[in-house]
Amino acid sequence: MARALIIDLDDTLYDEHSYVLSGFRAVAAEVAGRHPGVDARALFDVMQAELDAHGRGKVFDRALAQAGITPDPETVAGLVAAYRAHEPAIALWPGVVEALADLRRDHRLAILTDGLPLMQRRKVAALGVEALVDEVLYSWEHESPKPDPACYAEALRRLGTRAEETVVIGDNPGHDMAAARAIGARSIRVLTGRFGAQPDAGFPADAVVASFPEALPVLRGGRFGAAA
Ligand SMILES: [Mg+2]
Known part of the structure; x- marks a missing residue:
């Protein structure tokens, strides 16, 4: 049986799309606060429509232009900063709190998350997830963005476990x-989030589950193999 788990955050324990929309709401409110003629809700709708149509690249430029505000680089940079620093209104997916509590009875647990530490730390705080695990690691603070194994090695060190008795759980193969492959650990892929319908990119998992709570029966020996 596995003794420790290294768990991803975004799209594994909560819906990252909800974070993006939370950021748009905060930015829209900030713009509306500075420009009395701008309606925050309408601005949010423009951002969401732009995201759906063209992705994140020009969301703030288009929203400003729609509101009649010149999207000069300084203004856009200010909105990006507001987005990154906002306190997100996000929540763990159903069953995640209970699953982590159950797993913690017989595993050491680490969350290892990628991305700008300012943003990732605010997500962790908003989700209240730090109290549910033994360690939280921010890969960018270790200058080892995923899939660099260096931060995973640090997670093993902090957890006090070897790779062979550790399982990595995440959404992005x-x-x-x-x-997981680089450090010699097994892995469980969750199909939640935007990678759910994507191929495994040459990195097949040892088990695949629909969502995080469904990793429990796999880890407890049902479908993961005798050594798990
Ligand atoms: Mg992820």
Whole structure:
């Protein structure tokens, strides 16, 4: 049986899309606060429509232009900063709190998350997830963005376990499963989030489940293999 788990955050324990929308709401409110003629709700709708149509690249430029505000680089940079620093209104997916509590009875647990530490730390705080695990690691603070194995090695050190008795759980095969392979740990892929319908990018997991709570029966020996 596995003794420790290294768990991804975004799209594994909560819906990252909800974070993006939370950030848009905060930015829209900030713009509306500075420009009395701008309606925050309408601005949010423009951002969401732009995201759906073209992705994140020009969301703030288009929203400003729609509101009749010149999207000069300084103004856009200010909105990006507001987005990154906002206190997100996000929540763990159903069953995640209970699953972590159950797993913690017989595993050491680490969350290892990628991305700007300012943003990732605010997500962790908003989700209240720090109290549910033994360690939280921010890969960018270790200058080892996923799938660099260096931060995973640090997680093993902090957890006091070897790779062979540790399982990596995450949604992104090219990051989470690739890192698991690099350190010699097994992995469980969750199909939640935007990678759910994507191929495994050459990094197949040892088990695949629909969502995080469904990793429990796999880990407890049902479908993961005798050594798990
Ligand atoms: Mg993820």
